[in-house]
Amino acid sequence: MFTEERQQAIIKQLNRDGIVKLQELVQTLDCSISTVRRDLQELEDQGKLVRVHGGATQITTLQSEPGVLEKSSKNVQAKQKIAKLAVQQIRADEVIYLDAGTSTEAMIPFMTTLSSVLVVTNGVQLASKLADINVKTYLLGGELKNTTKAIIGADVVETIKNFRFNRAFMGVNGVHPKYGFTTPDPNEAAVKRDVLAQSELGYFLADKSKLNEVSFAKVAELGAGVLLTDEHDKEVLQEFDQTKRIMEAEK
Structure with a gap:
């Protein structure tokens, strides 16, 4: 799977669940933990997510409230x-x-x-x-x-x-x-x-x-x-x- 495909898959899962776990992504994407970490870092640098311990979450503000x-x-x-x-x-x-x-x-x-x-x-x-x-x-x-x-x-x-x-x-x-x-x-x-x-x-x-x-x-x-x-x-x-x-x- 190419980098862009992996990152799109990560964002899709993030939009669905609100959070992604590092170990789950390794299994789902069938790649190494270092590759997933690199993808998460790149996506965070692009302002698309926030990395947390063991994974990443969606970007939210203090007043964010979904319907x-x-x-x-x-x-x-x-x-x-x-x-x-x-x-x-x-x-x-x-x-x-x-x-x-x-x-x-x-x-x-x-x-x-x-x-x-x-x-x-x-x-x-x-x-x-x-x-x-x-x-x-x-x-x-x-x-x-x-x-x-x-x-x-x-x-x-x-x-x-x-x-x-x-x-x-x-x-x-x-x-x-x-x-x-x-x-x-x-x-x-x-x-x-x-x-x-x-x-x-x-x-x-x-x-x-x-x-x-x-x-x-x-x-x-x-x-x-x-x-x-x-x-x-x-x-x-x-x-x-x-x-x-x-x-x-x-x-």
Whole structure:
């Protein structure tokens, strides 16, 4: 395979998954690790990606926020594995909160056998899908954010203060050892923080492409909730395992 073909293949995979791993590229492209490293270096020099430990990620800014359609097509299998793990934490008769987002939306197909669960959500699409499987659901009212289909604003924050949750499941755009859990929109970050404050247990669903990423608005420190991820590299996870609050989805 020629250099240009390899690099196009790398960018294609990066656009699909948001992250590429060095060892996986070696196998996929059938070339040496030094060749892949050289390709990643050249692509970074061209401003097409950012190299990280063990691979590379897409270039993002603090305010970058893909829409629902774009996010729903990325890391589908990873999200499903994380979602399955998340649903396994729920017990019968619990009151849970589901944050708006594609990671939490992936939980719904696994919730069909749950008994007497009450769900509160700020996700319009989530509420509709929960109704389809006959889960009792409260949809919070407020301003609808078009890109993420999330209900945000002061009305949501005020309403959340009147509720208590056994468990809250939230998506984030970035998980960083120093900067914690972050998201691009301060309004969405405010909702997540208030939900966390009203919950007995908080869970953050983040596939491996979100690790070591940072967005504009901070939600919480790493120790504020359990990180559910599909990352299995112990060396990578060690950076995030400050409070032993990490759960790995099945491979």
